[in-house]
Amino acid sequence: MIVEDDAAVRTAVGDYLRAAGYAVTAVADGGRARTELADHTPDVVVLDRMLPIVGGDVLCGEIRQHSPQVMVIMLTALDSVAQRISGLEHGADDYLVKPFSMRELHLRIETLLRRGQKSPLVPMELGPFRIDPARRIAFLHNTAIELTTREYELLLFLMRHPDEVLTRDDILREVWGWxxxxxxxxxxxxxRLREKIEPEPRFPRYLLTEWGAGYRFTVGDVAARADKVPGTGAGR
Structure with missing residues (x-):
């Protein structure tokens, strides 16, 4: 689904993706998109951030609440780091800054879909975490966690590398394909993942920050110690 109020951009993107073999629904505003999303669930939504009737940030939040498996690429004319972070915090899986290359958009969509189809061959368990690959659902203490596709892939990658220090570049390459x-x-x-898996996200037990290096996912004694020492492992 393409949600874009600029008719020229909406038509160009729609034509390009249809020629690439995708089934495309294209709408001009957030209100129409909301109606369409109530009737069917696309694999990917290409979502302009500045929309009439219902804004892109609001619509992205609604997609995350009701259809967390849908992947969202947010389009924005705002090229500051703060604006990109804001879009991601509203739940976008990826973003592109206008003007953008059609080929790049196509590659981003392909990457999202390809990674969305990946899963371990057998169920995975690590401490209180479990992943059911058939349903692409993660559990914590036998309770399902509502994750977006990107959050699921991030947790899966972390569980595959317990107690390893993973840099942001490692994660971008393996989870995003960048x-x-x-x-x-x-x-x-x-x-966002910490908010869903940590008892107290400000003082994480499982997903720890290794300052100056990256992140480490652990379910062992280190996590227990981190829970007892305020500030250990917390941060960005």
Whole structure:
């Protein structure tokens, strides 16, 4: 689904993606998009941030609440780091700054879909965490965690590398498929994942920050110690 109020951009993107073999629904405002999303669930929404009737940030939040498996690429004319972080914090999986290359948008969509189809061959368990690959659902203490596709892939990657220090570049490359990118993308998604898996996100037990290096996922004694010492492992 393309949600874009600029008719020229909406038509150009729609034509390009249809020629690439995608089934495309294109709408001009957030209100129409809300109606369409109530009737069917697309795999990917290409979402302009500045929309009439219902804004892109609001619509992205609604998609995250009702259809967390839908992947969202946010389009924005605002090229500051703060604006990109803000879009990610509203739940976007990826972003592109206008003007953008059609080829790049196509590659970003392909990457999201390809990574959305990946799963371990067998169920995974690590401490209180469990992943059911058939349903692409993660559990914490046998309770399902509502994760977006990107958050699921991030947790899966972390569980595959317990107690390893992973840099933001490692995570961008393996989870996003990017050889370069904005490190704040990882920071925002780590924060969002912590809000869903940590008893107290400000003092994480499982997803720890290794200052100056990256992140480490642990369910062992280190996590227990971090829970007892305020500030250990907390931060960006």
């Amino acid at each position: 050889t370069f990118g904005e490190a704040s993308t990882v920071t925002v998604h780590v924060r």
